[in-house]
Amino acid sequence: MAAKLTRRERERQRHRREILAAAQDLFARKGFDKTAMAEIAERAEFAVGTLYKFFEDKEALYRALILDTMRDFERELSAALKTPGTESEKLDRYIEAKAALFVRHIPTARLYFAQTAGTAFLPMAGLDRDARAIYEKVLGSLETVFRNGIRKKLLANMDPKMLVLGLEGLTNAFLDELIERPDDFSAETMAGMTKTIFFERIRLKAK
Amino acid sequence: MAAKLTRRERERQRHRREILAAAQDLFARKGFDKTAMAEIAERAEFAVGTLYKFFEDKEALYRALILDTMRDFERELSAALKTPGTESEKLDRYIEAKAALFVRHIPTARLYFAQTAGTAFLPMAGLDRDARAIYEKVLGSLETVFRNGIRKKLLANMDPKMLVLGLEGLTNAFLDELIERPDDFSAETMAGMTKTIFFERIRLKAK
């Protein structure tokens, strides 16, 4: 499986990753337009020309970064939903995994947000579509879990798509707060709140 | 109060609004960097130079637009929270008002989102702070309502800040979907779902 690569090829891949790592941080903090290729090059300790040996152009670099990021997150989140247990437990695990993942990789999380959280101003022909496709995998897995939970009468009988939307909205709101103002509260508190609000009643009396 | 303005001055204000309207749509669809001053000028049917008679520079134009937008929304949302009734009713009204408002003003809503929904890549010195300050007013009003509802034992005793975060996350997720994929479901469905998820239990059995 793991094809034996030449030293050259391994070095090349390492350099590629170094460039992406430098870009990651800059794009996550300043966005696409305000990040200059020269800046990425400097931080990665390469000349600008070198970046073009790895990526067609700035957009291709960004695209590669986003898609890598999305795939990593998708893999981890989908995994959390596949561990054995009841649907309730799967969802709990999803919430915890998402919180842990985002806290551990803040710059990455920002990029993931920028791409998944609705109004990303990035009609960068195609990227939106590809990134969305990856995100849809997560949403699809989530929907399946809800659907099964409902069938087994473990969860309230509501439109699974809506439940997915709701859970994502809730977790994203808390995680965004956690990432931008990390002192406010911990990942555990956030996960707990999500579960409480999403799974338990809030209102004590009917209106 | 309403000072009698000269025809000249009225015309001038109208032109200013026309420029902002043209900019609104472009910024909402393509974002700050991808929108050119020449483009705004063309759409507003003015020469580029004219824009500079009204706004110091591109950033000032954007800033004015964002702050106007934020203030409008803040006013309307805060009003919904001030109508008489129980805290539960106030929150219901807030959710409905927000949905109606966003559906009625989609480009405006996008800008509002871009600015309030966390990861907006706009460290445009100061703007972030000012916009945030306006948004905080809404959050503050909301928090007060929760606080009162809790005190009167109408709402579950949870950290009001968390409840605010949760409600905002939920409404934003649904509204974003509504704005980006308007065919999926209506404003009423969205408002209903928000209330159901936020106020009623979802999980039928304890885990």
Add this chain to the structure above:
DNA sequence: ACAGCATGTGAACCATTATTCATAATATAT
């Protein structure tokens, strides 16, 4: 009707920054 002032114009200017490419450095093979 005319002077004077406010407002609008858009070609020219300039700064920024993505991209290229001739050259240098370095690794690999013979």
Add this chain to the structure above:
DNA sequence: ATATATTATGAATAATGGTTCACATGCTGT
């Protein structure tokens, strides 16, 4: 050790797009 292929360099180029300003147009009041 030398030739050859691969990879890195960064000054030069070109395109984009924000901003300016000398001038034109058209109100307003006398």
